[in-house]
Amino acid sequence: MTIAVLKMNAESYREDFLNSLLGAEYYGAKKILRSALKELSAEDVLLKVVTPALNLLGEKWAEKEIALTQLYVASRITEDAISKLLPLIREYPPLKYKAVIGTISGDYHALGKDVVIRFLRAAGVEVKDLGVSVEPEVFVEKAVEEKADLIFVSALMLHTALRIADIAKILRRKKLSVKLVVGGAPFNFDKNLHKKLGAHAMVRNALDGINIVKKLMEGNG
């Protein structure tokens, strides 16, 4: 009986939380999490409210049912929620990977990158933000310096996206096993572009980033 009540509470909080994310209601979402924490453990809030709501959000993005502003607000809420919840949870196993991220040289559009950073950090990935308009060589240098497992590169325009091929070339030349992950509008319009540029994967959206990390790094061994 207690378990059933708990489950119902978590589900109803999840639903309310998801609705507030979909409505881009930053303060509403925070209020729901505060209420949830009064009734549920931090672990339940994270695993039964926040995480499934984010998964549902990701599904809706894949179905083109949500907008970037909703994802942006969700990333802010998630970053905030996770930073509060994680210290309360003893045995939450975050991903233990490191990534460097930036927009490719000539590209100054930071929003997509910023949202990806928040979700990756929320998933426990240590992320070094290299900023905007980063040269291909710098991506690789910083990845080596930071001992990063992954390089995330964002591009909003086709002609800047094409420069990502240089990062792949440097990685191959130096025989580095760092995984190259790309994202941004040109990749959504041309599903094969990332392969042409020599990237290991593309992310369609910020939430996708977490799944790609798991997939690539588990495949890594």
Next chain:
Amino acid sequence: MNSFERVVAALTHKIPDKVPVFLFFTVHGARELGISLREYFSKAEYVADAQLKLVKKFGHDCVYPFFYAAKEAQAFGCSVVFYEDGPPNSGDPVIASYEDIDDLDVPRPDSPVLEEPLKAIELVAEKVKGEIPIISAVIAPFSLPVMLMGFTKWIELLLFGDKNTRNKLLRKTKKFCVAWANAQFKAGADALGYFDPLATADIITRDEFLRYDFRLTKDTIRKLKGPVAYAGAGGSFNSIIDLLPETGAAGIVVSSKDDLTDVKKKVGDRLVVMGNLNNIEMARWTVADARKAVRECLGKGAQDGGFILSDQHGEIPYYVGDDVLAAIVETVEKYGRYE
């Protein structure tokens, strides 16, 4: 029927002799003249000359003496970054903090930065006015802040920031948009793309469009002295498509992600439908790919008129080959005729 008459027929939902084709050449002009993009955009004469050469070469139905979107940001005081193979982009934003909005001066259309773009329109107008439509573009007041302050900062201000600051900025961008658009019409432009990528379903929700942009856009377009086509730079308007005819726009540029038949069904004869070739994929198309894509668009969009074939964005990428571009026009010539 000349190109102008053909396009007017499409705009007024009469049946032209064939589907009009718009090839939106921006950076291609430099390639055509064999000069760098920085040099190309330094003189109106280069842009006008290239547009006239390109229209002669491919036989499409417009000239597009538009420079680049960041020109508007440049007029506000932003720096601009040039590339070898793509449109110039805005660099350092002019609004570094929200306090800067108070002191932001609205540039006049006769400011030195905007002199060459207006002159380019005048130069092509001297040659082809009334024969070939002269198309240019303007950035919507709602989307221009992205270039003035950066995407993240604008979204923050929009969703979480001070309402008065936001409205102050939008009043300034609107004032500029109206003045700049009308200056282009006065110089000889027949129609403009009204670029509002921030309004697309990819970026904001329908509720947000209604809350922040709808009235602003209606009020802006009402003040313009010529027709505009609502353009999302590749983004989809599917969440607000029913609202767009009410904005006063004459047309809509459709994303390659959207179905032309569906869009035509939704807008009826209230908007001319333009699109929706995938300009990103186009960079690696073969001639056969181009033919196939054009035939698909014609099959879905051409019926009953009110349709102009174009790319989804308003820009043909630098690397698209001449053979592909020629194939686009030839395929319309062959399969896009109305009986």
